Amino acid sequence: MSELKKHIYDEKNGLHYTLIGDYYIPDLKLPEEHRPIGKYGRMHWKYLREVHPSRLNTLILTGELWTYLADLxxxxQERLDxxxxxxxxxxxxxxxxxxxxxxEWVKRCNNxxxxxxxIILYEAIYS
Incomplete structure (x- = not known):
């Protein structure tokens, strides 16, 4: 019986694989995102989880969730300002x-x- 290679590269899909046990597992890395998702990102994440779980799963599986929420x-915040x-x-x-x-100034500013x-919640978070 021949010895299996520990690491292989598939030219068809451009992925590297590592042998773990009897299976080759793709070497996938999520993009590094260091920006915080903040208040509005967390609110939108909760909205996606409750109302659009398939969209949330797509963002998670493609590794785009954190960047998407940080951008949002x-x-x-810029629109609010x-x-x-x-x-x-x-x-x-x-x-x-x-x-x-x-x-009076504080009262008006809070209002x-x-x-x-x-407006932000209607336009960006819950839509």
């Missing part, structure tokens, strides 16, 4: 208001944040 989190700035300008929430009436986040 960054885009959601943009919407908040636009609403502040439209509603006259200025540094002058902050200096003269801090509690703007909550509305902007609702």
């Amino acid at each position: 989190n960054e885009q959601a 943009t919407i908040m700035e636009q609403l502040k300008v439209a509603e006259g929430v200025t540094e002058e208001l902050k200096r003269t009436c801090q509690m 703007i944040y909550n509305r902007a986040e609702e």
